[in-house]
Amino acid sequence: MTRYHLRYQVLPGRDPGPLADFCAAHGVEEVVLMTGAEELHAGHPAGDGEDLWFETVRAARDALSARGVQVSLNP
Secondary structure, eight states, rough: OOOOEEEEEOOTTTTTHHHHHHHHHTTTEEEEOOOGGGGGOSOOOTHHHHHHHHHHHHHHHHHHHHHTOOOEEEO
């Protein structure tokens, strides 16, 4: 059985709703949330910066989970 997952760079301030809708509509079963990938990697955040990434990932996870999409994390 083929299983599809999407690697997706989450960004603070971006609404995760459209991502969740897309995945549900197109049979994407899992999303791998990436933080600070590629050119956005500025080192490991601390303090308020770290809190912002956790809040961003939590919002995306909640939106995806509500649509039945599994979530994993690639920091």
